[in-house]
Amino acid sequence: MPAPQHDDPLTLRALPGPAASPAPSTGLPQDAAAVLQLAAQSMFDVFAQAAQGMMVVDRSHRIVWISEGYKRFLPALGFDSEQAFVGRRVEEVVPNTLMAQVIETGRPMLLDLLTNQAGSFLVSRLPLRDAQGVVLGAVGLVLLDHPETTMQPLMLKFARLQRELEDARRQLAAQRRPKHTIAGYIGSSAVAMEAKRQARRVAATAATVLLLGETGTGKELLAHAIHAASPRAGAAFVGVNIAAVPDSLLEAEFFGVAPGAYTGAERKGRDGKFKLADGGTLFLDEIGDMPLALQPKLLRALQEQEVEPLGSNQVHKVDVRVIAATSRDLTAMVAEGQFRADLFYRLNVLPIRLPALCERLGDLEALVEALLEDIARRSGLAHRAVSEDALALLAAHDWPGNIRELRNVLEQVALLNDELLLTAAHFRAVLPAGVRAGVPGPLASDALQGASWSTAPGAGELLAVPLPQAVAELERRAVRAALAATRGNKVAAARQLGIARATLYEKLALWGREAEPPPDDR
Template sequence: MSYLQQIQATAQQMAEAISSVLGMEVTIVDSQLERIAGTGLHQETVGQKITGKSIYQKVLRNGREYIVNDVTTFDDCHTCDRRAECKELAQLCCPIMVGADVIGVIGLIAFSRERQSELRNTNDRLLTFTRKMAELIAAKAVEEASRARLLLVKNQLETVLNFIAEGVLAIDHTAKIISINYAAEKMLGVKASQVIGLTLGEVLPGTPIPEALRSGVGFHDREVSVWLKGRHHHYLFNATPMRSEGAICGVVASFRSFYDWRESSSRLPKISFDQIVGDCPAMLVLKAEARRAAATVSTVLITGESGTGKEVFAKAIHSESNRGEQPFVAVNCAAIPENLLESELFGYEEGSFTGARKGGKPGKFQLADKGTIFLDEIGDMPLSLQAKILRVLQEKHVDRVGGLQPLPVNVRIIAATNRNLETMIQEGKFREDLYYRLSVYPLSLPPLRERQQDILLLARHCLQKHTRVYTSEVTGFSPAAIKLLQQYHWPGNIRELENVTECAVIRAAGQLIDIGDLPARITQPTPPALPAARAEPAEKQAITGLLETYGKSVEGKKQAAKALGIGVATLYRKIRKYQIEG
């Protein structure tokens, strides 16, 4: 639709008004030569395209104004094929401009001798007037176009908002609701038409959203209990202030049911022992032991180097136990700062410390109630917390930070570490009593280099996974590549093998992954191992360099760990070990 088609009704009104003031006939055409408005004889052809030779074509082409005092002396009229039927005697026309673009033409036309001489005698005055009218029409057309664009964006935004499964609502600077999506309507049992314009407190009392409006600081995953229509509701809220020219003009908040979140974030796609790749004798024994552990509620301690599959085993034990339908909550004890670990694990009561969230926060043990908690990197847990874990194991309840009453929990613990806990006990860094409570079922995963016969099996498994993701044509490995994969010492274990296969799938040009698709550390003979003391600075340098490349955020660390072929937890441990600024 052309600019002028969008304001057709207004253009017609303006043409009639101008015509009644000047006594001339008026016509307006758009950039496609369609007559948008017309008075007198031209009213009948509104909506039609102008045919024949026309002065409007010239105006549209060069953006200039034209005055034809007498059509009989105007060259273009002589050669026009509509000359016989044309009743126009004189004409004045102006381009309608938006920036440098000619979007149409407005013309004043004389059909009588009287109007013709009037037009000739008052050329300048009429031209100035018509120019102003052209500007007005252009401004109206631009206004209408931006209104239409805004409406389109508004409709697109509404569609996006209504598509989101989370509840979303926005308030203005006076805390009045200005927008609410379909999911929020359903969760709160309201209709947008009823609540838009009401204050948030009238619709959803007791949320911390107004705090974000006052302070200008948003929040993330805040647990909020509200009493609504005679029922207690438990939500997780996010909120962020909206700003316009630096000033806070409202808040947009999203929320979801706390219980739905708990279920979706902790329920796993089931992993069975059959899905754990590996049939070397050590793995067969391990799987049999793990199956036995799954049939009990006993605590399991899984040890093994980073990337050997400790978490995979923990998930399979959970999935195949009679808690398989209940939550599996994994906590990486090395990745959470020591001062936050206690509240992360056990939760806290409202107001228990400065900055504590309204409504408190459930701990991971509470979230894992009836299910399994996986305490990864347990060797990195501070001694003070080790005592508390022991208490949970013995007394089957947790003490929330700032809480008065112990909270009963029914949680199975699976712990894992790549540290030597026995050495740590001798060094006084790990509690012996906790070690024995945890290792009711000890499982020790062998490093990949000790699972020679599984290397190819695992490499093919990883290949299948990555070819699916990258829709690659690669079907296998060349014999030379297989030989190298089997000779390599795999310090990053299965995680490293996954990364190597992924890179190779991306690099491979043919159907088989060949030597050239493998990284240099695998294809070039390994230099003799450096003594640990000399190797450390190189590792430190590599970590520092990667953190500079990827950044020190959680995401950056994940990428750095991936590049190094180690787990994030191991990276955190190394960051601490080398005292790298993280």
Template sequence: MNAFGQSVSLEDLLSGQPIDQHPFELLSGLCEGAIAVDANCRIIWISPQYRELINIPKDQDLIGTPIDKVLPTTQIPRVVKSGKPTFVDLMQIHGRWCVVTRMPLKDPNGKVIGAIGFIFYTDLESLGPLFDKFARLKRQLEQQKLIRPSRYGLDDIVGQSDIIQQLKRQARRAAQLDTTVLLLGETGTGKELLAQGIHQASPRSGGPFVGINMAALPESLVEAELFGAAPGAYTGLDKCGRKGKVQLASGGTLFLDEIAEMPLSMQAKLLRVLQEREVEALGSNRLEQVDVRVIAATSQDLKTLVDDGKFRADLYYRLNVLPIKLAPLRERNEDIPLLCSHILNIIQQQAQIPAPELSETASNWLINYPWPGNVRELHNRLERACVMAEGSAIEPGDLGAYDDLPSIIPLPNAPTELINARRDADRHSIAMALEKTGGNKSKAAKLLGISRATLYERLKKCQEIISADNNHTKMY
């Protein structure tokens, strides 16, 4: 039944015969091209404008042709499988960017019987005034402080495990104490997310949150970026100077990620900020008072760096007032199903594509995988899977489950073999890291992206497994 009360069946559409004023013809007049498919993603109708856009001759019959044969990159099959529309997406057709919308077709009972895609704009330059207007309105709202840049709260930390609940309790207590916090955890465990959550739960939530990654900052720029530069500090031509991240964060929170990468020469200046609440800009001889709370984070063992003379002991003890440790994902794998659901929803919203479900085999693999890259790696693998999945569900292969396994390890065919393969891969990775570093455990741990304590734990488990295997062999 169309919008005019006319009944149009799929059989009528699949017949390819002209239908007076059927809904597709009426809707195509409102856009620059449209195409419709049935539940099997076979083309049931295409407008003349769409034919012209994809260079299909008028006399070529496309009815019944799978749409991916004509448009290999189309997302319409995902709309059919999910039953969810994708609004205002960008699609490139023969090197030309188009604004498209895709909608499922459903029968009176709500069953998906196909989908239709519309091209609304083929000239993106015509949308320039709209984009400019949106940008102006956003800047105006920000200036009037009617909206704020997006911030994460502690409730945005996903997980129901005891470890996560304890982490949130610690963070809430730390938020109420206006003192320095040190976040400890492997790469990808969500240290910045926790830092923003602490800021949002603190009395400083109305102030700015300014974050900087010390590992991504060239040493020559550290001083100016952190502490600012006086007028003319560089060339003598800059009459205004510039504020550093410390000054910009005044009244709020300064987040220093990968603090272990801060040059020794700058650590003394940071110590002054923490102890005296004052900062001296590059090229200036004047001290400026600042009111800032510092949250630092590192994936390295700061105490070891202090012992090695690579980090100031006085700064370490000044930072280590309220240490909070974030557990790696492998220690809270009961949170993985909830994290997967959350991340897939984010990917769907950002990419405007229906995210496929996880198969049972894929879910089992995700739960048993050791996750050296933690939540960041989980997000990356799920994002990859949403692109690579060709079936109705994500399978282990779509997640790259077999990419990292050494060639000497057979591919697993069952969950129990998957666990054994993971164990063997872990042992192989540790052995390779120790070989490359000449047996230096600290360097091996850094190469693997884990802490030295975690490496010792894994070595102990490997030794226990070897001993168990040897005892098992002796029985026979």
């Protein structure tokens, strides 16, 4: 094994040592620096002989020397000679090496695992310094090759920990991944299509979205869908239900906790939902339940995109797109002083109203089918179908709990009966008394009374046709009646019908001349 010559700048000038001083008469050289150089040279020779491979790299990361043992790794690294290897930058010829990091930081890496096309190695990396402490290069030692055989217990433990880490990362990614898409918002009625159209438009922006609608109308589903269709789909979707978190814990839930902020706090601190959603989307469900005292801090986080953990003086920048949702009337709450006006304006940038189920009974059949499929998948039961008379009975209910209530009814009936075809008789056992008799609920009755029935068949004849056809016919008659009552004024007709003017135009375009307003339309 050839040892480095004494004129090698990396072996002698890099050796630290005190100033020369007289040494006691012990037969050793009188020059203390020479003693240190001799010791360093001996250690270098021992390392070169004991290690399975060794290299020296200069300040510019160039390889200046390799041991005889290291030469056997060259073919696997793609080199057929020492001359082609020495002189190259180490990061160019040894994949995954951290020699450059040792040179730049001056910190040794006493033990590490290196894996590349040449195999797996247990390595050590040490910086080389001059008398003033300036790093001149580094020495790398291959202590063991194929440590998976010579150090099998340690390697098995390392491999197990690596697998557990990857599993944890996959599980965390799955939890943060959006669960729904815009196509998953079921419905082809005009109001459902309008909600999906608006969702697609806002998904392309980074602006704050406010989802408005009664409980059970699918606000959380649409929030997931907007995130999935946005440029942030690859990042985290983090949701928090404000109504489900005690007021005293909300600040920590949103903004995190500094280490040791209060008695019982975690020693390492805890990230808040804003930090967890950094780069992605934060869904604030039931924003109307946000305590008034915490609203200014939430407003600052939304406006400045920065958060200050509880018990900390440090401000952290975040990049978060916020989607808020509420079933409460925020405008009325602002007027009553229960919700800050400035926070409402900050949230109400892109509002989307989700229709109640009673407003889109034309989607009832599709919703029932989709919900029954999901119930069967989750419960392991056979898939059920619903008869026409059962659909007619369900349409007679006003559904104050909307789709959540519909799912509850379907799940009850599916679990209580073994039949594959669910009929009206099955649903009467769980529906309210008025619906059991086939009597329309209050909202359905109002709609029937508001329609023009001068040339219409009786209610019994209407229910004798398929439900979607009956609902569509009822909708057309209600629109015609409203246009007739307002002399063709579409704004007034839309207000009377309780729908947006754009929705009214879509219906008229869909039906064609049949429902055109009189000529004096404004």
